[in-house]
Amino acid sequence: MQNETYELIERYFNAETSLEEERKLRKLLAAIPSGDPLANEAKAVMGFSLCAPRKKRMLRITRRTRAWLSTAAAIAIVFTLGFFASNHYGNTPDMIYAYVNGHEITDNNEVMQMMQAELSEMAEASEYVSECIDEEWNAMREAFDQTQQ
Amino acid sequence: MRRATILIIILLSVLPKVLSQENLNIAPFFSSEFFEKNGVSTLTVTGDNLKNTGIATYRSLTVTGNDEGSDQLSQAVKHDGAKAQTREVSYRDGKLYFGFYVLKPRAALNRYLLYLDRNESGERKTTLIYLEGKGDTNKIKKFLNKKDL
Numbered sequence: 001m002q003n004e005t006y007e008l009i010e011r012y013f014n015a016e017t018s019l020e021e022e023r024k025l026r027k028l029l030a031a032i033p034s035g036d037p038l039a040n041e042a043k044a045v046m047g048f049s050l051c052a053p054r055k056k057r058m059l060r061i062t063r064r065t066r067a068w069l070s071t072a073a074a075i076a077i078v079f080t081l082g083f084f085a086s087n088h089y090g091n092t093p094d095m096i097y098a099y100v101n102g103h104e105i106t107d108n109n110e111v112m113q114m115m116q117a118e119l120s121e122m123a124e125a126s127e128y129v130s131e132c133i134d135e136e137w138n139a140m141r142e143a144f145d146q147t148q149q
Numbered sequence: 150m151r152r153a154t155i156l157i158i159i160l161l162s163v164l165p166k167v168l169s170q171e172n173l174n175i176a177p178f179f180s181s182e183f184f185e186k187n188g189v190s191t192l193t194v195t196g197d198n199l200k201n202t203g204i205a206t207y208r209s210l211t212v213t214g215n216d217e218g219s220d221q222l223s224q225a226v227k228h229d230g231a232k233a234q235t236r237e238v239s240y241r242d243g244k245l246y247f248g249f250y251v252l253k254p255r256a257a258l259n260r261y262l263l264y265l266d267r268n269e270s271g272e273r274k275t276t277l278i279y280l281e282g283k284g285d286t287n288k289i290k291k292f293l294n295k296k297d298l
Contacts (some may be wrong), residue, residue, distance in 0.1 A: 083184075086165075092196045093195065094196030095198075098192045099184050099189075101186075102186050112198070115194055115207060115209070118276055121276065122265055122278060123267060123294045125265045126293060128247075129237065133240065
């Protein structure tokens, strides 16, 4: 077994070992007590290679990638807020009620009649204002026509 | 990257305005503190109750026999009306008699104010209607003149 170990150590130092052989050598070296100079040397080299800090796998984020990520994040925010806004404003919940002198009225028909009455008054006022504008406009036009004659 | 940052900054500066209800001067009059008073009546109709009208929200407030309340309401309407996109107003004896204001849309919904100040049986009666919906001005005027909803 020792011969096999030495042979593998020699092959290892000559960089002739396969990965499987290196694994085997590690196991064999672990079984050899300290004191063997060749084995110690091999342990030191292999131990170094085992303990040497691994190169960190750096996730390379280029400027371009970062810009795309930011844009994607911004789009995600817009969609999320858009969804929120459409839910919040898109569907108005059904409500119908009135308060008259502090008393609540929940009879739909009564409330709708009140609304109708308000709208009628507004419509009348709007018509009245339109008529006033027409009257003023006609008066202005007549006056203008007179000055032209 | 820079483009994405600008986009995010724009979103952050614009969205709070979109998502939070733009403060109108008339807003406090629709709070329970005001509409539970004597001489004050309010209506709220939303959702399916206003189907096919182009309106999603109908809110109104009527102040009867309360000069101080009417004056406050009139002032608030004038302030909000000053920021309106278009307006049709009529004054009588130096007082706002009728007003139809098209406010700036909010969250893709058009907003309108209708105001009327008149005397009824010797009492001053002031009505304010706030409308919100997808309907344009023509649709709102049709709604105003609709006899049966």
